[in-house]
Each structure stands twice: as C-alpha cells, then as structure tokens.
Amino acid sequence: MAAGGSAARRAQEARRQERLLREQWQSARRQARQWEAASEGERRVAAQLLVLTERGWRLLVDRRWPGTRTANVDMLMVGPGGVFVIDVKNWRRAPEVADGRLRAGGEPRDEHAAKLLAVTKAAESAVASLGLSPVAVQPLMVFAGHRVDAGLGRIRLLGEHEVGPALLSECRRLRAESVRAIADHVERVFPDYEGSAVTERIPPSPGQPQQGVPDGLFDLEGLRDAALEEALRAPIEQWMTFLHPDQVALVRRNWSGPARISGPAGTGKTVVALHRAAHVARRTGGRTLYVTYANNLPRVQATFLKAMAPAVADRVDFRSLHSWAQEFLQERGVPVRLHGNKAQTAFSLAWKYVGRDSRLAEVDPAPIYWREEIDHVIKGRGITTFEEYATVPRRRRRASLRRPHRQAVWELYEAYEELRIARGVHDFNDVLSLALAEASRPTGQLPYAAVIVDEVQDLTLVGVRLLHALVGDAPNGLLLVGDGQQAVYPGGFRLTDAGIDIRGDRGQVLRTNYRNSKQILDVALTVVAEDAFEDIDGLRTPGRRDVDLTYHDGQVTRVTKPTVHDHDQALLDALRAMPGGTRADAAVLCPSKRAIGHYQRLLAQADIPVCLLEHYDGRPVDAVKLGSYRRAKGLEFKRVYLPQHDAALSDGVPAGERFGVAEVPETLREREELLRSQLFVAMTRARDVLWLGSVGSPR
C-alpha cells in the first residue's frame, strides 16, 4: 500500500477510536457514579478502567485477599495485556521514588509496596495452575489526582490518566477466551469483599454520549493513541505467556541453592529459563546475568525477553561468557590481551618444536586433538601441575592416555604457555581463569542477584566455577540449564568437579518436546542412537531417549544427487519452492566455515536474501538464515535445510575401511561422535520441515 493510503487509514482509524472512546467514557462515568460509598479517587480511577471493559478487559473491584478475613484488593484487571493487581491511592502528596524506596511528602511509604507485592504473589499463584507465567501478572499502584509514570522494582506507579493508555499499550498476551477463563478463575479466588465500599455495579453499556458534559479528567488523546497502537499491533507468540503448569512451577520455585534444569532437545528449557529470568528480576529487584557460551544467542534471547517482559528486560544482562568475563576484568582493572590468532601461532610452533615428533603422534597425528586437550582438559579445568593432570579423569575424551602420553601432552602445554607468554597474549581460557581469580577475591562486591546459564554443557569447568563464584550457593542464585546430549565441544565436566551440589528438587528434568514433529525427531535420534553420553551430573544416558511429543505433523525430505552441482541445484529449487512469506523462518545450516562460504555465494548468486546467524537477533527478517551447526544452538526454525549433511560422517561405512587401517583410532571415534552430536543439534532445530541433502549414489 502507498504511504499516503496508509496515513489515510491511520487517520480514519484514529477518528473511529476517538468516537468510540468518547461514548465509552460517558458510559463508564455513569457507572462509576453509582458506586456511592467508593471514594472519589477510586471512582475516577474505576471510570478510567471501565473504558477498557469495552475493549475486552474485565474489571473486578474491591475483592477479598484470599487467605485473609479483612484484607482487600482494590481492583483486579484481566485483559489482553495480562493480569493487573491494582492498588488505588488517594494521597494528597505525589509519590516519590528514590533509591528503590517509596515516599510521599518526605514520609516513607514502603509498607504499601510490600502489601501490593504480597497480594500480587497471591494472584500469581492463583493463575499458575492455569499455566499462566508470572510475567503476565503485574502490580500497579494508581494515584488519583496525580500525574505519575514511574517504576518501583516490579511495581508500576501510574496516575489516573496514565493507567488506561498504559494498559492498552501492553503487548497482547491473552486471547479473548483466555481473558474470560482467567477472569472467571480470579473472580473465584478473590471473592467479593464483605465490607466492600462499592455498593452497586451496572454492566457496561455503550450508551449515548451526554451532550454538554465536559470530558473533565478524561485523557482522550492519550487513550486514543494507545488504542490506535493496540489496534495496529500484531499479536505476539503464545509461549510468552502460557506454559505448561509444570513449567510455571519451575519458573516460580524457591530453590534453597544452585539448581539445574535438564531435558532432551526442544523440551522448553530455554523458555523456562527466560521466564525464570523475568521472574527472578521482578522478585529480587537485583540484576540477573543470563549467560551462554555462544555469542549470537544472547542477542536473540534479549529480544525475546524484551517482548515478553519489557518492564524487567533492562535488569537482565544477556551475555556470552567470554565477552562478559572480559568486561568484568576491564572493570576490575585487570589487564587482558586476548589474541586468538597469536595464541594459535604459539600453539603451532609448540607443536612443531615438541609435539609433532613426540609419542603423541602415535595416538593422533592431528595437532587439533592436542590443542583441544590443552584447551578443554588442562586449561579448561584450571589444571596447573603435571601431578594433577597425570590422574585427572578426562571426561568425554575416548582415547585413553597412559602416563608417558600425558607427560608428552604436558611438555606440549608448557612449550605453548612459554611461547604464548613470550608473545604477551592471552587465549580464551586465560580470560576465564583470570576472571575466576578476580571473582573469588573476598573483597569484591559481586554485581548479580542471580546467574542463569543456558547450554551449560558447552562450558569448561573453569567457566562454570566462575559463574558459581558470582553467586555462590545463595538461594535462587545459580540456575544451570542444558542437555549433555547436545554437547558440541570436546571434553566435559561433572557438577561435583565444580563443587556444585545439586540435590533433591533442585535437579529437574523436562520431558515433553514441544518443537519437533515425530518424523523429524525420529530421524535425529537415529543419528545419535548408539551414542550413550554422560551428562554433567555424571549419569550415563542412552542416545535414544524417551520423549513425550506434542502432536504436530512434519516432513523429512532426503535428496541425494551424484554431484555437488546437482545437489546445490536441488537445494536452490527447494528454497525457491518455499511458500511465500516463509523465508524468515527457514535456515540453511552447515558443519564448517568453508561450507558456509560456499552456500553464501550460492544463495547470493541465486538472489535469495541471506541473514548470517551471527547477525540474527531474533527479530523477524525476510531472509534465509545461514550459519554453522554450532551457531544454531538454542535456536529453532520452521524449515531447516542441511546440505551435504553426511559428508563428514562414516554413514554406515566402518571408519577402518575408510581410513585403510585395521584398528580405528579412539580419537577418530571421538571426533565422529562429536560430529554426530552437532548434526543432531542441527536436525532438532527444525519444527516442521527438515531437508537433508547428500552427494553420492543413492543407496
């Protein structure tokens, strides 16, 4: 539509909203006047809110606080924007908020905030059984006769004119049926208050505007603008508000120390973690750190939280572990010179001087295996002496290393460190070790009330220790979320290695996959069926796990072509055949940087818009996403295309045959296992369609 047309539509809609609101306001004012015994302030606020009852909201006035005999709740509003617990204040002096305290006329008024928070908690409990996340329940203090719009922790303070527009501006969380069901439920849980000041209520009717009655205190303009925005806004996804009641219970649970949520792919771990972040931020008023290993995920998750719980979004820091650690060190004045390339040169030289001709080549001649040994086992676990390394359990590393091999590794490590230090640079592990030393200093004031770690299985032991050091064993402090089956980096750790003690109900497992269709999950599970894995709690779990599925249909398409050219053509055909408008929810995922480069060029030549996963921030963009299996972690797409998905895998051919050796090196088995995990992760990103391309002769 042309810009002029759109402006005309907006103006017409604005006029329509204004007419409607004028009528509704007259009617609301008539109703509020019937409430003889209510205070004048309450009546004015109620009149503002009654206008919203014409727009799908339900207003409950003067209700009894459940579990008490005499306490009441001024108002409860349930509508598309969620559930609002409203305390109306008739204060002569305007409220002031400073340093997280509420005052009026210089007098402290914190007890009013405490009472409102307590009753909000009761409302949260009331709706949790319906699966409503706490992010949808919000406390409001509304001040008759004042103009206010301020925040006090999770409480929003609004003036009588601000409240209507504010509620209409809330993102649309509930559909009309949900509003009805929730309002009915809330009405039962919060019964009529016996000593109610409100004596008469008349059901709202549109009524005719009374001629000559001035608008008085009605802020027509503010309300009209908000109503207009509301009318033009697209609805947001349902998961932002509704969870399974078991998930809501986890979001709201009070944990006495570190906790862990695990579960297979697609079981809602991240969704629970995000709702938990919002919940904790609202409850504590302090800052929450939400960390992942991957550095593209924080942007996406921050976008989700902002849409879901805008009021607390600025109290949650979404960061990748290394970027956070670097910033933390900078703030503490600890010099860091992270230089990945120079560190890699130091390692290459160390390999040339002491590794290549050592007995390590007997185990695996590829230097990458030994770089990983240093990164994930020695430095990743914070090991600083050979004695320690000589006996350490090398978790998730298959090749067994006897003492002489470990000695050779240690010599390589020492040579690497010497060369790295001579170049004056740090590697990624150094950053974490330095941050751990800094965070463990008793003097430091630690900035977070809670730390949530997503995809925890990707971290090193030092990384987990660092995050644990930030909050220690404080109640509701540390939450670890992840799934050992989706480990895409070598090595690993157990929680006990990190000194993290998770017992009883602090370890929770989710079992319902809400993402993948059965067809897709079956194919993905076949890839890892034989790969039992050890999770961070030390439990060995079979590769094929039992998962409950929520029913939805899906499709797996396998395409095998004799040449790369034909294969790529088939991929382009499949991408071009996507129904209109679905490009934004499609991803092409590749196992290596080289493959990404190849497909980026291919798609560009075919004029198919591409958004690289490293630039994706969770907001819809009309382009096919392109990135590595690793970068796709934690994300999901309706359609996932995996070109040449089996190129690096043995695909049924015994590795020995392929490599022409009688005995397959354990390191090779380990690498293949890791590749299968990565492929499994890539496949389970697909909700409805999974396209698997191969080059070769059809079997």
Ligand SMILES: Nc1ncnc2c1ncn2[C@@H]1O[C@H](COP(=O)(O)OP(=O)(O)OP(=O)(O)O)[C@@H](O)[C@H]1O
């Ligand atoms: N209660 C629910 N009802 C419907 N859908 C849900 C529910 N909980 C989660 N989902 C949906 O399930 C999908 C997977 O959720 P999420 O990404 O949190 O899973 P996960 O366990 O973190 O996955 P992975 O480990 O594979 O990254 C998302 O699309 C999410 O919206």
